[in-house]
Amino acid sequence: MSAHDGSAGRKGESGVTGAERPLWTPDPDFAATTNMARFMRFANGRRGAGADSPEALWRWSVREPEAFWNAVWDFCGVIGERGERVVVDFDRLPGARWYPEARLNYAENLLRRRDDTPALMFRAEDRMRRDFxxxxxxxxxxxxxxxxxxxxxxxxxxxxxxxxxxxxxxxxxxxxxxxxxxxxxxxxxxxxxxxxxxxxxxxxxxxxxxxxxxxxxxxxxxxxxxxxxxxxxxxxxxxxxxxxxxxxxxxxxxxxxxxxxxxxxxxxxxxxxxxxxxFDHPLYILFSSGTTGIPKCIVHGAGGVLLTHLKEHQLHADIRRGDRAFYYTTCGWMMWNWLSSALASEATVALYDGSPFHPGPHVLFDYADEVGMTQLGVSAKFIDALGKADFRPRESHDLSSVRTMLSTGSPLVPEGFDYVYRDVKPDVHLASISGGTDLCAGFVVGHPLLPVWRGEIQAPSLGMDVDVWDEEGRSMPAGKGELVCKSPFPSVPTGFWGDEDGSRFHAAYFDMYPNVWRHGDWMEWTEHGGVVISGRSDATLNAGGVRIGTAEIYRLVDRMPEIVESIVIGQPWENDTRVVLFVRLAEGRSLDEELETRIRREIRQNASPRHVPARILEVADIPRTKSAKISELAVRAVVLGESVKNVEALANPEALDDYRDRPELRA
The missing domain is CATH 3.40.50.980 (Rossmann fold)
Structure with missing residues (x-):
């Protein structure tokens, strides 16, 4: 298979089988008005895409990247000088350079308007409201x-x-x-x-x-x-x-x-x-979760962020001029960067700061009705919490303005899909999406021309040569494997700040499959051509829909005098992940209530509230590899009752016995 032949194993006969009927199917009259339908007509007429279906459009977008990204540039009206060349060294990942002759400014593209209609709306719980x-x-x-x-x-x-x-x-x-x-x-x-x-x-x-x-x-x-x-x-x-x-x-x-x-x-x-x-001038430095040390500084170029967000917003999220787009986020999550770019589509951006449950679960839906939100973005955990609270916005709110409801941060479970269509809005386009800080965008996203199937993300994003590979680098039409992207895309980071020789950047994404981006998610195709994300394939924690790096916890906990060393994992729990911390204590010390309180307080105050462990347990030893690295994956496997891969790599495999069948982890 060539690097960009677009022949991923979609719609495999043995793929995941979902419900018998889709939860939502776009009305044909509505579908014809979407930006995606307009773009398909534009690409067919101006670029010769020859696409007669959403899947055909995706295949064209990865087989003909120059024609596709030029079409996005023109359709979305990027402000700037494009130059003649679209991409050089396309056979290098990393290393490809997009629009090497282009000159643009990100802010100029966002501030297209200067009139007296709303650009930003802001609410801070029930304390404050300001519009600009x-x-x-x-x-x-x-x-x-x-x-x-x-x-x-x-x-x-x-x-x-x-x-x-x-x-x-x-x-x-x-x-x-x-x-x-x-x-x-x-x-x-x-x-x-x-x-x-x-x-x-x-x-x-x-x-x-x-x-x-x-x-x-x-x-x-x-x-x-x-x-x-x-x-x-x-x-x-x-x-x-x-x-x-x-x-x-x-x-x-x-x-x-x-x-x-x-x-x-x-x-x-x-x-x-x-x-x-x-085009690749550094616009943002985003931070990794810090799994193996201090957070990596991921550098994103202005052109790549702009072009990719315009594509995702206008085509996949159907954001139109005059829309009112919202995503619940903080400034510490890449969804803030993603939401900010909606200004480039001449949409009003709705901001919210504070708890989405204060003074009650209704606040974001009150906000949606008040300002006429067209895109309502939340986390999968938020949807799960609403369902557990038996809150039914459909009975208390209008929500007629909301066309698209987006969900990310963690995989949205099938019951979350049921809840949205039963208790929120039956005719909404529910777009579960997945990507990351690494690319400041999504690999698999919503699609307004495709049906929504229970528990499934609808499709790979246009221009993203996504596939599922096994450990040997073979494409998998069915079954869980590594999410990979086989070809360059504009929002590939320009590198890591301070990584002069590029070695850390290369190790993060390209060591497992040379010249191919390995994202670190477990994914599988479904029979409908969609995908299911099963979670991370590495040791990164994902509690409450927020990625958490274990190293950030170790740096705080291991400096406490009572603790010799620690190891932390994420345990799947109630459709989410909870943080479990194991500690090896200094001689003569015990894990009493006072020490647990101090550990939690230290983490809450110096990392963030989302880092606080749900369970803290004492162990006699910490398993480590022969190269002296602690083995989080081995501990997680034991806790989940799975077999431990590569036991021979452990210097002290007997330490794992202390983690088996702990009653504290069953409640």
């Missing part, structure tokens, strides 16, 4: 860009945000991107060490923060952690603080701090002077 027009967003971005330019911010300089999901966070991103700066963000519930592990690597010149945030009706201050964070980031020259939880916060303890409004006050709005830069 396109003209207001443009003018505030202009003023902030001028202020940053006066600091001497150059293309490639890093800026960081330690922020809630505020309108100012998006404005900060837009202003920075207009100047060619490279942006990273983290959620304010991260502790000091979690922030420093990320921003300390990239040395930002500017830091945006808020005075605090709201969660479940309570106010939490960021000003108690911010002084230490800034002192330990010597590269930071200016800290811009948004008053969010109080009107006039005291910033006297924060070095280099200035209020947002004071920072931009000297500057009058004017046309933004966008710096058009190469």
């Amino acid at each position: 027009t396109w003209a207001q967003i443009h003018d505030t971005t202009s003023r902030l860009a001028q202020a940053l330019d006066a600091l001497g911010l150059d293309p490639g300089d890093r800026v960081a945000g330690y922020v809630p999901n505020l309108p100012e966070s998006i404005v900060y991103m837009l202003a920075s991107a207009s100047l060619g700066a490279t942006i990273s963000t983290a959620s304010p519930d991260f502790g000091v060490k979690g922030v420093l592990d990320r921003f300390g690597q990239i040395e930002p010149r500017v830091l945006l923060a808020a005075d605090g945030y709201f969660w479940q009706g309570k106010r939490y201050s960021s000003l108690d952690r911010l002084p230490e964070i800034v002192r330990r980031l010597p590269s930071v020259e200016r800290v811009i603080v948004v008053p969010h939880t109080e009107p006039d916060p005291d910033l006297s303890a924060v070095p280099h701090a200035v209020r947002f409004d004071d920072f931009i006050e000297p500057w009058e709005p004017r046309d933004i002077e966008y710096r058009r830069l190469p």
